[in-house]
Amino acid sequence: MKAIIALSIVGIATLFTGVFNMKNRAVWVAITGLFVALTFTVQDWNTSVRYFSDMIYFNNYAVAFTSIIIVITGLILLLCSDHYRTANNTIADIYGLILFAVVGAIIMVSYQNLAMLFLGIEILSIPLYILAGSNRNDLSSNEASLKYFLMGAFASGFLLFGIALVFGATNSFNLDEIHAAIVHNGGTISPMLSIGVLLILVGFLFKVSAAPFHFWAPDVYEGSPTVITAFMATVVKTAGFAAFFRLFSGSFLEIESVWFNILWVVTVLTLSVGNLTALFQKGMKRLLAYSSISHAGFLMLALLVLSDKATNALIYYSAAYGLSTICAFAVLLAVKEKRGNDSIESFKGLGKENPFLGFFFTIALLSLAGIPPLAGFFGKYYMFASALEVNLKVIVIIAVINAIIGIYYYLRVINIIWSSPDESTADHTIQIGFTYKTVIFVSALLIILIGILPEFLITLI
Amino acid sequence: MVTVLLLLLPVAGALLLLPLKGEKAKQFALITALIQLLVTAYAWSGITDYSKVNFLFDASWIPSMGVHFKVGMDGLSFMLVLLTNLLVPFIIASTQSEKFKKASSFYALILLMQSAMLGVFTALDGFAFYIFWELALIPIFFILLIWGGENRVKVTTKFFIYTIAGSIFMLIGLITLYLNAPERSWDIANLYQANLDADTQCMVFWFIFLAFAIKIPIFPFHTWQPSTYTQAPAAGTMVLSGIMLKMGIYSLFRWLLPVAPQAVADYSQLIMILAIVGVIYASWIAMQQRDLKTLLAYSSMAHVGLIAAGAFSGQLIGIQGAMYQMFSHGIIVVGLFIGVDIIERRTNLRDITLLGGIRNTAPWFSAFFLIIVLGSIALPITSGFVGEIMLLLGIFLHNQWMAAVAGVSVILGAVYMLRMYQKAILGPENETNGSFKDLTTSEMLLIVPIVLLILGLGVYPKPILDLTESIATNFLIK
Numbered sequence: 001m002k003a004i005i006a007l008s009i010v011g012i013a014t015l016f017t018g019v020f021n022m023k024n025r026a027v028w029v030a031i032t033g034l035f036v037a038l039t040f041t042v043q044d045w046n047t048s049v050r051y052f053s054d055m056i057y058f059n060n061y062a063v064a065f066t067s068i069i070i071v072i073t074g075l076i077l078l079l080c081s082d083h084y085r086t087a088n089n090t091i092a093d094i095y096g097l098i099l100f101a102v103v104g105a106i107i108m109v110s111y112q113n114l115a116m117l118f119l120g121i122e123i124l125s126i127p128l129y130i131l132a133g134s135n136r137n138d139l140s141s142n143e144a145s146l147k148y149f150l151m152g153a154f155a156s157g158f159l160l161f162g163i164a165l166v167f168g169a170t171n172s173f174n175l176d177e178i179h180a181a182i183v184h185n186g187g188t189i190s191p192m193l194s195i196g197v198l199l200i201l202v203g204f205l206f207k208v209s210a211a212p213f214h215f216w217a218p219d220v221y222e223g224s225p226t227v228i229t230a231f232m233a234t235v236v237k238t239a240g241f242a243a244f245f246r247l248f249s250g251s252f253l254e255i256e257s258v259w260f261n262i263l264w265v266v267t268v269l270t271l272s273v274g275n276l277t278a279l280f281q282k283g284m285k286r287l288l289a290y291s292s293i294s295h296a297g298f299l300m301l302a303l304l305v306l307s308d309k310a311t312n313a314l315i316y317y318s319a320a321y322g323l324s325t326i327c328a329f330a331v332l333l334a335v336k337e338k339r340g341n342d343s344i345e346s347f348k349g350l351g352k353e354n355p356f357l358g359f360f361f362t363i364a365l366l367s368l369a370g371i372p373p374l375a376g377f378f379g380k381y382y383m384f385a386s387a388l389e390v391n392l393k394v395i396v397i398i399a400v401i402n403a404i405i406g407i408y409y410y411l412r413v414i415n416i417i418w419s420s421p422d423e424s425t426a427d428h429t430i431q432i433g434f435t436y437k438t439v440i441f442v443s444a445l446l447i448i449l450i451g452i453l454p455e456f457l458i459t460l461i
Numbered sequence: 462m463v464t465v466l467l468l469l470l471p472v473a474g475a476l477l478l479l480p481l482k483g484e485k486a487k488q489f490a491l492i493t494a495l496i497q498l499l500v501t502a503y504a505w506s507g508i509t510d511y512s513k514v515n516f517l518f519d520a521s522w523i524p525s526m527g528v529h530f531k532v533g534m535d536g537l538s539f540m541l542v543l544l545t546n547l548l549v550p551f552i553i554a555s556t557q558s559e560k561f562k563k564a565s566s567f568y569a570l571i572l573l574m575q576s577a578m579l580g581v582f583t584a585l586d587g588f589a590f591y592i593f594w595e596l597a598l599i600p601i602f603f604i605l606l607i608w609g610g611e612n613r614v615k616v617t618t619k620f621f622i623y624t625i626a627g628s629i630f631m632l633i634g635l636i637t638l639y640l641n642a643p644e645r646s647w648d649i650a651n652l653y654q655a656n657l658d659a660d661t662q663c664m665v666f667w668f669i670f671l672a673f674a675i676k677i678p679i680f681p682f683h684t685w686q687p688s689t690y691t692q693a694p695a696a697g698t699m700v701l702s703g704i705m706l707k708m709g710i711y712s713l714f715r716w717l718l719p720v721a722p723q724a725v726a727d728y729s730q731l732i733m734i735l736a737i738v739g740v741i742y743a744s745w746i747a748m749q750q751r752d753l754k755t756l757l758a759y760s761s762m763a764h765v766g767l768i769a770a771g772a773f774s775g776q777l778i779g780i781q782g783a784m785y786q787m788f789s790h791g792i793i794v795v796g797l798f799i800g801v802d803i804i805e806r807r808t809n810l811r812d813i814t815l816l817g818g819i820r821n822t823a824p825w826f827s828a829f830f831l832i833i834v835l836g837s838i839a840l841p842i843t844s845g846f847v848g849e850i851m852l853l854l855g856i857f858l859h860n861q862w863m864a865a866v867a868g869v870s871v872i873l874g875a876v877y878m879l880r881m882y883q884k885a886i887l888g889p890e891n892e893t894n895g896s897f898k899d900l901t902t903s904e905m906l907l908i909v910p911i912v913l914l915i916l917g918l919g920v921y922p923k924p925i926l927d928l929t930e931s932i933a934t935n936f937l938i939k
Contacts, residue, residue, distance in 0.1 A: 371599065372596065373592050377595075381636075384636060385639075397633070400629050407621075407622065408618070411618055415606060415618060418603070418607055419614065458526075
């Protein structure tokens with residue numbers, strides 16, 4: 001909870017660094033703020049306090065997700081500092097907006113009241129609409145912003161309507177009270193409730209870009225500035241799933257019959273559509289965008305299981321996926337800056353010219369592909385194990401087939417990285433800044449570390 | 462602790478040799494591998510009972526899931542550890558460091574691969590086994606990708622996807638096993654006690670079998686193999702054929718046959734038929750081949766098919782033959798590929814119709830190569846004979862008709878191997894390889910020990926048979 005306050009204050013402070021012409025320090029203000037917030041968050045471990053007459057409930061679940069979000073945001077801010085070093089004078093705004101978005105994300109993982117859920121989503125989304133368009137002179141960035149805004153508005157509409165209907169059926173916004181009302185009614189599910197739940201479901205599926213509600217995602221991901229794409233693919237997705245899981249495990253567990261089959265089908269679609277489309281991508285950023293859709297499918301397995309193990313699996317997978325994605329995006333940024341575009345071809349010979357980048361990019365991709373002993377593997381393993389435990393055999397097998405397809409296209413990239421460099425790119429040796437190196441190294445180290453020693457993360461809850 | 466030492470030594474060697482360059486890296490790798498072999502010999506002297514697990518090391522790894530880092534060696538494990546550590550020095554010594562760009566990475570990957578394969582052979586915890594199984598794939602993937610032949614990217618991708626697809630299905634099989642075991646533990650003894658109903662057993666069996674069948678490879682899961690063997694650098698081919706495919710056969714014994722006895726009883730007939738079909742099929746294709754490496758790839762597939770058939774025969778002699786033949790095949794196939802590599806180095810050719818007349822200028826090479834070829838054909842007094850006769854006997858006791866068909870493979874083997882020898886080594890001299898130099902001293906040092914091993918184990922196979930005898934017997938009692 002203190003983290004929300006701290007980050008709000010630091011966010012405003014960061015904006016002021018722009019006013020006082022200290023924009024070069026803005027990033028350090030922001031990172032210090034995140035660090036303070038992380039300290040506060042970790043202190044909240046095992047306290048489980050309810051704030052503001054039960055609007056926010058900071059239990060261990062919230063603490064775990066908040067920590068993941070803050071750590072990943074920290075890495076992204078480091079990337080920003082290098083990426084925007086030549087940028088115009090709006091740089092302080094960008095850091096401020098990112099911090100505000102993080103506040104929204106933290107509210108999304110800790111809400112106890114549907115009003116707070118809506119508030120969290122909006123606090124997260126509105127800065128993102130701006131951030132997506134922050135390359136003001138770039139047409140596709142503007143397009144991304146507009147698309148994201150329209151789709152986001154749609155999704156919010158669905159969500160709000162669903163919340164209203166659920167309120168009508170259960171007479172409460174509070175998760176526990178909704179749950180109690182549903183249990184109290186026993187087997188009867190009023191049409192109002194089931195329609196409300198389904199509308200909320202649709203809203204969430206939009207937000208986490210699950211198929212068939214994913215059409216906005218690739219364009220938005222591609223058009224947005226790359227660091228913002230990294231932010232969307234990791235922090236936003238993690239917060240979305242944490243909120244999704246919190247609501248459905250907290251309130252709608254007993255009325256599984258309403259949403260389970262739909263979610264099952266959506267999961268299968270998300271897994272397959274994301275992967276099959278990723279197979280044909282030529283741009284690295286688009287490839288990561290589609291693969292992030294299929295990773296959303298793996299995360300959705302946790303929603304189908306909804307057990308304690310699934311909670312841990314969700315936390316672990318989010319962390320593993322987030323770190324791997326950041327590592328991949330950091331390399332992508334470096335390559336794009338030097339070679340001018342992000343087509344997969346431009347990665348040719350990266351491994352031989354710059355073994356540092358090549359090696360760590362390979363680690364990130366292997367982790368995304370789910371090869372042991374990296375974190376991505378353990379995330380998939382744990383997801384599969386928790387699903388098999390409740391006998392979801394068919395969907396696990398579908399997920400396995402998709403994992404294999406995923407390996408194929410990640411492998412294609414690895415092949416290109418380690419093939420011989422072209423003449424045309426041969427002399428563009430990539431020199432990268434210290435912060436990039438730090439981000440790449442730290443995230444890769446964490447990928448390996450939590451992959452080999454996952455015990456800590458899977459016993460959190 | 463010796464087991465852990467064996468696992469860590471190559472890793473340490475790999476890390477230490479990274480800064481070295483060229484020939485120095487090779488020498489360092491070779492020294493590491495030789496020390497490893499010495500440690501193995503020391504371990505052998507310390508093993509008293511082959512039926513029990515020796516040098517057990519057990520440490521908790523992921524307590525909440527019951528995962529342990531548990532490694533140890535019984536007779537069967539030790540035999541494969543011995544095979545691995547025996548072959549790796551030969552494989553390293555057979556390479557030419559000057560041919561590789563970034564030689565240090567190459568040797569480091571070979572050593573890492575050695576460590577991962579030893580992990581597969583010694584793991585006594587399902588999860589650890591799976592991790593090692595996958596880990597073994599990463600170094601060979603990069604060896605193929607970076608140092609492979611013309612067509613390497615396509616072939617490597619196919620190889621990797623094939624094997625990893627099998628592995629992931631195996632993972633699902635293992636998880637199912639784990640969830641049905643009496644305790645939440647990945648310990649092998651616990652997994653053995655898993656209580657599976659008929660349907661689940663069938664699923665677990667096929668999922669796990671798929672991974673092993675691809676690795677071995679058993680017909681019809683073999684399509685990755687010939688192209689991979691052909692495109693890989695010589696050392697990569699040796700690792701793949703000499704050691705890596707043994708991972709599949711070994712794991713049949715350790716991780717598949719004991720866990721699903723009912724399914725094994727139901728399907729072993731089918732699998733034996735597939736394996737024997739594969740034997741004939743591979744032999745037939747081998748007869749048509751002109752490329753030495755492709756030919757040997759198919760011949761290897763034929764031999765391995767026979768091993769798989771013996772493993773599923775349910776007869777003591779068949780199972781023991783399969784275990785013994787793993788060892789013998791490893792040595793022979795590495796010998797063959799060393800021979801081919803020498804030919805290719807001298808002439809830049811692998812096409813047997815373009816070769817010929819090597820015998821005239823290189824009598825020593827031709828003589829030694831002949832012995833290895835005869836070992837592959839399973840002529841008496843070579844180690845190949847011991848294994849193959851046991852396998853055929855086992856298959857015969859299971860079903861005479863199958864044995865009759867499988868027996869044909871020995872004849873076919875003689876046909877294609879001798880044809881290869883005749884065309885490539887004998888005959889009139891071909892202008893392309895007129896000045897074929899005989900073996901140098903270092904090549905002598907490489908090939909003579911292999912020839913001695915083939916002959917020695919053919920005359921006196923007892924040391925290796927002893928290693929697995931009690932395991933094979935216990936196997937049937939269960």
